[in-house]
Amino acid sequence: MKKLFTLSVLLLTLTAAFAGPPKNQYVRIHTTYGDCILRLYNETPLHRDNFIKLTKKGFYNGTLFHRVIQNFMIQGGDPDSKDPIKAKPGAELGNGDVGYTIPAEFRDSIFHKRGVLAAARDDNPKKESSGCQFYIVEGKRFTDGKLDTLENTRLKGRKIPVSQREWYKSVGGSPHLDQNYTAFGEVVSGIDMVDRIAAVKKDGNDRPAADVPMTVELLSKKECKQLDKILFPKANP
Template structure:
């Protein structure tokens, strides 16, 4: 109960101040980052197979988050997803022993939240980070879906090896290290990023497409490690 009370108080602070960390992203720190300032320059809308978006039917609050995600996870047990980009596809296996993170990701995918967001941070030799954009529609989706944090699931014991699929988090007033529901990152480093273990929740791994991750990691970036060309993504559920 103390854990969830701490998370709830953290959410209240974040809601009153800002739903996003407005500081610039720094290498070796995975924060839920600032909105992107560049306009869309390339489009992947010609992908034929996509997860059909459904209307967001619920604004989640922290108090009801765990019961909701638990029930949703029991009724929606998919765990393989595909991230589609103009550079190719990245297939990810979500872990069943991080049930809240898996359920949240499947929930947002079925709502179509991720479609139209970007890989908005590229740090070659470290990670690529996605799930945000400067599109007004992304902000609208977040506002409709709610401002909440996912409790960390470190007890599963997954590490930040190469190909790890992990959750970004807000850095301020977040002593419980709860996760942002909207942003994720993939470890690109050959050595892994083990300084992030037990600081961010790893809830999946890339099972196909690390060559695509490496290609994205090589893209030129500007301030804050933002790609000079926006890398749009769409996500579909495989099984």
């Protein structure tokens, strides 16, 4: 009887664990240049929830990556980019929005490493984010000397933490954006998609010569749990 009770408790525990929500939400961006999967940060809940809301509505489907700069980033999410008149060939994009902004959510532990998902914004004093436009960092590698120069100029004396500095040196990123634009997720699979899009031919406004439309979807609860288990094995015994 005791063994049966113990087994029943174990089964109930496992069932409860399996039935619970995943720890992270993941999204897939599909383009003709491939797919990438991104994890949305729980540390930036306002941006995370807004991106989830828009994705559920299908807002991003058909929008373009309208601004690409190699070794820097690819930007998309402008609703004007799926308007055939506003997005006619050669037109400058990037001014469309959803009528609201999101308060900045800067976190010392989050930085603009290669593959980071972040919110675009206009030049506003509170550094509030666009309600819809985003970018994914391709970035480049930096030397200690270049990082030192960056700290003394564009970062206005702010020191880059040692761990982040090592990342910028070995993997790359765009450190001058730290604490200026809110990063709220990162690519966990398919960074090659970003590299391919960043390398396309473009016009004087950095708009790809050939349109790069996207489809964005939320991964299922089961898929999110599977990724959690792979990416955070210690937290998912």
